[in-house]
Amino acid sequence: MSRIKIYGLKSQLDPIRSALSDTIHSCMTEAFRLPAEHRFHRFFGLAPEDFIFPDGHSDRYLVLEISCFEGRSMSAKKALIRLLFERLEERHGIPRRDVEISITETPRWNWGLAGKSGDEVMVDYPVGV
Numbered sequence: 001m002s003r004i005k006i007y008g009l010k011s012q013l014d015p016i017r018s019a020l021s022d023t024i025h026s027c028m029t030e031a032f033r034l035p036a037e038h039r040f041h042r043f044f045g046l047a048p049e050d051f052i053f054p055d056g057h058s059d060r061y062l063v064l065e066i067s068c069f070e071g072r073s074m075s076a077k078k079a080l081i082r083l084l085f086e087r088l089e090e091r092h093g094i095p096r097r098d099v100e101i102s103i104t105e106t107p108r109w110n111w112g113l114a115g116k117s118g119d120e121v122m123v124d125y126p127v128g129v
Contacts (some may be wrong), residue, residue: 001111001118002028002068009059010045016092017043023087024064031080033129061098062088069118070105071127077103085120087119 028034088094111118
């Protein structure tokens with residue numbers, strides 16, 4: 001299970017939201033082997049006064065927060081980060097310096113899914129990749 005929050009300036013996110021979701025999801029399916037139908041993205045398009053970031057970043061600056069079940073290998077997480085940097089730059093022209101990514105893993109029992117805790121739910125994809 002993975003949930004992704006994407007933060008950026010509304011003026012920059014709105015025109016590319018669908019394509020950006022496709023790019024992020026392609027990275028997730030490749031690195032984490034998520035099924036195609038497991039896409040959970042939330043976009044937070046912010047006004048300039050609500051998105052304050054350090055000098056040296058352009059108005060294309062993005063923050064991606066990925067929450068997922070624990071269990072993925074370090075190599076899978078590094079592959080995901082590498083793919084995100086590469087594809088965001090190649091497909092959307094977002095410079096690597098304008099992208100920040102964090103991955104937060106939590107035990108499955110800390111998730112609530114389909115009326116059960118996550119450790120009681122069978123998932124149809126490998127978590128230990």
